[in-house]
Amino acid sequence: MAREKTAELLAVRQVLEELGGISRRTFYRWRELRLAPACIRLPNGELRVRRDVLNDWLAERAEGAAS
Numbered sequence: 001m002a003r004e005k006t007a008e009l010l011a012v013r014q015v016l017e018e019l020g021g022i023s024r025r026t027f028y029r030w031r032e033l034r035l036a037p038a039c040i041r042l043p044n045g046e047l048r049v050r051r052d053v054l055n056d057w058l059a060e061r062a063e064g065a066a067s
Contacts, residue, residue: 008051009040015049 015037016022030036037057039047 009048010051012047
């Protein structure tokens, strides 16, 4: 079976822009509180968020979303 195309990986800067320009400090605070979308830590220490994970995370937080 062929592998599916790898999901797009977003840099923290891109995630901040997608979330309406929240601050880097807020994002890292959310990570400390385990409220941020799941991240991937690259060998160089940088973080990435998969596009599908961010979309799912946003959908879970939509007002009126089923619990």
